[in-house]
Amino acid sequence: MAITKEQEKARPTGTLGVERWVQFSYFGIAITLAWFLIKSSTAIWTLLADTVDAVPEPNGTAIALGAGLVSLIAAVVTYRSPRIHDFVTGVCVELSNVTWPTRKETWAQTVVVLIVSAIAAVILGVFDTIWSQITDLIYNV
16 A cells, blocks of 8 residues: 555645545545445335334434444445555546646636526527427417
């Protein structure tokens, strides 16, 4: 799980560099997995409780604790797997090399998208109105 020289060069300044983002990604994936497990387990258990009389109503606390434990174990196991860890580290290194747009560039591009979308909506609205008039004439409505 050591960082290669290429990855070391790409490290941003800071205490942990790329490793910080690797750990954040594992944490985010663990949270997402826990949420998914809670939602799916509750849905399945509720479905079973509604169809089978012997199954009690789901216990939200027990489901949340179980989902949290499973997601924590999954995060630790995948973090310790060299193959998966190297892949995630490589992704984080590549993302640290990306040149992200500034706030001003993002705002300008957003305005362009909104203007073009409005123009396209007007053009489609005009075509729809014309087509409606033509079909009304054809069908004598």
